[in-house]
Amino acid sequence: MNKPVELATLTGAEAVVEMLKAHGVEMIFGLCGDTSLPLYDALARLGSMKHVLTRDERHAAYMADGYARLSGKVGVCEGPSGGGATYILPGLVEANESSIPVLAINTDVSVSSRGKFTLTELDQRTLMKPLTKWNAVLDRSADIPKVFRKAFESMTTGRPGAAHIALPFDVQNGPVERSEVWADPTLGSFPSRRVAPDPSLVELAAKLLRKAKQPLFICGGGVVLSNAEEDLLNLAEKLCAPVATTISGKGSIDERCAQSVGVVGSNGGTPETRAVVDAADVIVFVGCRAGSVTTERWRHPAAGKARIIHIDVDPAVPGANYPVDVPLIGDARLCLSALNDALEGHRREADLSWVDAKKREKFDKFEALARSEDTPIKPERVVFELQKNLDRDAIVVADPGTPCPYLSAYYVVKGTGRRYFSNRAHGALGYALAASIGAHFARPKVKTVAVMGDGSFGMCVGELETAVRLRLPITFIVISNAVYGWIKAGQKQGYERRYFSVDFGVTDHAKVAEAFGVKSWRVFEPAQLGKVLKEAISLAQPTLVDIVCQPLHEAKAPVSEWVA
Numbered sequence: 210m211n212k213p214v215e216l217a218t219l220t221g222a223e224a225v226v227e228m229l230k231a232h233g234v235e236m237i238f239g240l241c242g243d244t245s246l247p248l249y250d251a252l253a254r255l256g257s258m259k260h261v262l263t264r265d266e267r268h269a270a271y272m273a274d275g276y277a278r279l280s281g282k283v284g285v286c287e288g289p290s291g292g293g294a295t296y297i298l299p300g301l302v303e304a305n306e307s308s309i310p311v312l313a314i315n316t317d318v319s320v321s322s323r324g325k326f327t328l329t330e331l332d333q334r335t336l337m338k339p340l341t342k343w344n345a346v347l348d349r350s351a352d353i354p355k356v357f358r359k360a361f362e363s364m365t366t367g368r369p370g371a372a373h374i375a376l377p378f379d380v381q382n383g384p385v386e387r388s389e390v391w392a393d394p395t396l397g398s399f400p401s402r403r404v405a406p407d408p409s410l411v412e413l414a415a416k417l418l419r420k421a422k423q424p425l426f427i428c429g430g431g432v433v434l435s436n437a438e439e440d441l442l443n444l445a446e447k448l449c450a451p452v453a454t455t456i457s458g459k460g461s462i463d464e465r466c467a468q469s470v471g472v473v474g475s476n477g478g479t480p481e482t483r484a485v486v487d488a489a490d491v492i493v494f495v496g497c498r499a500g501s502v503t504t505e506r507w508r509h510p511a512a513g514k515a516r517i518i519h520i521d522v523d524p525a526v527p528g529a530n531y532p533v534d535v536p537l538i539g540d541a542r543l544c545l546s547a548l549n550d551a552l553e554g555h556r557r558e559a560d561l562s563w564v565d566a567k568k569r570e571k572f573d574k575f576e577a578l579a580r581s582e583d584t585p586i587k588p589e590r591v592v593f594e595l596q597k598n599l600d601r602d603a604i605v606v607a608d609p610g611t612p613c614p615y616l617s618a619y620y621v622v623k624g625t626g627r628r629y630f631s632n633r634a635h636g637a638l639g640y641a642l643a644a645s646i647g648a649h650f651a652r653p654k655v656k657t658v659a660v661m662g663d664g665s666f667g668m669c670v671g672e673l674e675t676a677v678r679l680r681l682p683i684t685f686i687v688i689s690n691a692v693y694g695w696i697k698a699g700q701k702q703g704y705e706r707r708y709f710s711v712d713f714g715v716t717d718h719a720k721v722a723e724a725f726g727v728k729s730w731r732v733f734e735p736a737q738l739g740k741v742l743k744e745a746i747s748l749a750q751p752t753l754v755d756i757v758c759q760p761l762h763e764a765k766a767p768v769s770e771w772v773a
C-alpha cells in the first residue's frame with residue numbers, strides 16, 4: 210500500500226467524531242473530564258461540530274432531549290466517567306421513557322486500568338442497561354464504528370429511545386480503520402424505517418369506526434413524533450370525532466379547531482374534558498401509553514365502557530392497560546393513513562357543538578380566575594398573559610408543579626407540531642430550563658420560554674450561566690411561592706391539611722438571575738404582569754421573570770387531582 214498509515218487510520222476519538230458527523234450530528238452538549246481529554250482534542254481538531262459546555266451533565270442530557278424533541282434529530286450529550294455517568298443518568302432515563310432519541314457518551318477509565326480501584330471506575334454497562342433502549346461499553350477501538358451504527362439504529366427505529374456508550378480512555382487512543390467509518394445518515398433522524406400496520410387489522414378497525422356512535426381520539430406524543438398531524442385531522446374530520454391529547458400529545462391538533470378537546474387526565478384535564486372521554490363509545494388511542502395520568506388511573510375511560518382501538522409502534526403498549534378490540538402496531542402516521550384509506554368515502558355526520566360548549570365552560574371558569582386582580586397572582590393569570598404575549602410559533606417548556614397542569618390545561622397551542630412540552634416520563638423538577646436551551650438550538654428563530662416553580666429553579670439555576678455565556682434569547686419564568694406546592698396541595702387534599710416539611714424560604718430569584726447577568730424582574734401585582742412579560746419576551750437576550758404566585762394549596766379550583 211502506498212498510502213502512509215496515518216491516512217488510513219484514525220484514533221478512536223477521531224472515529225467517534227466522524228461517526229457522529231456521518232449520522233448528521235451537528236451539536237453536542239456536555240462537560241469535560243479527565244477521561245474525556247482525547248475526545249475533546251478530537252472535537253477541537255476536527256472542527257465543525259458545535260459543543261455546548263454545560264454546568265452539569267444532567268442538564269447536558271436535558272438539553273440534548275429538548276434539542277431532539279424540536280429538531281427531529283438525535284440529541285447527543287457527553288460527560289466523563291464516575292460522577293459524569295451518574296449525573297447524566299436522569300436526563301437519559303427521561304428521554305428513554307419519553308421515546309426521545311438521546312445518545313449519551315460517557316468516557317471511562319482505560320480498559321487496562323479496570324479492576325484496580327482506579328479513580329472514577331464504575332460499572333457503566335450495568336448502570337445504564339435498565340435505563341436505556343440500548344447500551345454498550347467499548348473494549349476495542351476497532352468496534353467504534355459498528356457500536357455507533359447500532360446505537361443510532363436502535364434509537365431511531367421502532368419506539369425511539371435513548372442509548373448509552375461508555376468510551377474508555379485507551380479506546381479513544383487506539384486505531385480505527387478509516388474505511389470502517391460509514392453510516393446510514395437517515396438513522397440520525399426519527400422516526401426512521403417506519404413500519405406499517407397489518408392490513409387485516411386496519412380493516413377490523415375501520416369496521417369498528419364505521420359503526421361508532423361517538424368515536425374519540427386520545428393522542429399521546431406518538432402523533433407529533435411521527436408527524437401524523439395531517440392524517441389525524443383527515444381521519445377525525447371523516448369521523449366527525451373529537452380529538453383529545455395527553456400533555457406530550459399537545460400539538461397533535463390545532464387546539465383552536467372544532468375537533469380539539471384539549472388535554473385530558475389528572476394533570477391538565479378538567480371535569481369538562483373528562484366528560485368528553487366518558488361520552489365515547491369507541492376510543493382510538495394513538496401513540497399513547499394510556500398511563501395513570503392520562504386515564505386518571507384507568508377510570509376515564511373506564512375499562513369495558515368503550516371499544517378500544519390502540520395504535521402504537523411498540524407492541525407491548527396495546528393491551529397493557531385496557532382490553533383492546535383492535536391493536537394496530539406501527540408508525541402512527543402510517544397507521545392513520547391506512548385507516549384513512551380504509552375509510553375512503555365514509556363520512557359520519559355529527560354535531561360537534563357539544564364539544565365546543567364543554568370547552569367554553571372550561572375556559573369561562575379559567576378566564577374568571579385569570580382576570581382576577583387578587584394578590585398573590587393566580588397561576589391562571591400567568592398562563593393568560595403568556596398566551597397574550599407569545600406568538601403562535603413560540604416554544605413553551607413546562608416543569609412539573611404548577612406550570613405543567615396549568616399550561617397543559619389552558620395554554621392553547623395554535624398550530625400543530627411540537628410547540629409545548631414537559632418531561633412527562635419521570636416529571637423530575639428542574640428540567641425546563643435546560644430543555645429550553647436545547648430547544649432553542651433546534652429552532653433558534655422562534656421565542657423559547659421555560660416556566661418553572663421555585664423548587665425547580667433551585668435544581669437548575671446553574672445553567673443560567675450557560676444561557677448568559679451563549680447569549681441565548683430565552684425567557685425564564687419562575688412561579689414563586691416558597692413551597693413545594695404540588696405536594697402541599699396533596700397533603701391538603703388527602704391528609705387533612707397535615708402539612709409536613711414542604712415549605713422553604715423566600716428567594717428573590719430576579720436578584721439571583723441578575724447576579725448571573727440575566728435581565729430580570731420580580732412581579733407581585735397582576736396588573737404589572739402583562740407589561741413585564743411583553744418586555745422580557747421581546748428582548749434578544751436571556752431574561753427572567755420571577756412571579757410571586759398563589760400556591761396550589763390555596764387555589765379554589767385546583768386544575769388537577771392528586772393521583773399516584
Ligand SMILES: Cc1ncc(C[n+]2csc(CCOP(=O)(O)OP(=O)(O)O)c2C)c(N)n1
Nearest residue numbers: 610611636637638662663664665693694695
Ligand atoms: C426531582 C424531583 N423530586 C421530587 C419531585 C416530587 N415533586 C413533584 S411536584 C413537587 C413540588 C414542586 O415544587 P415547585 O417547583 O416549587 O412548584 P410548585 O408545585 O410550588 O408550583 C415535588 C417536590 C419531583 N417531581 N422531582
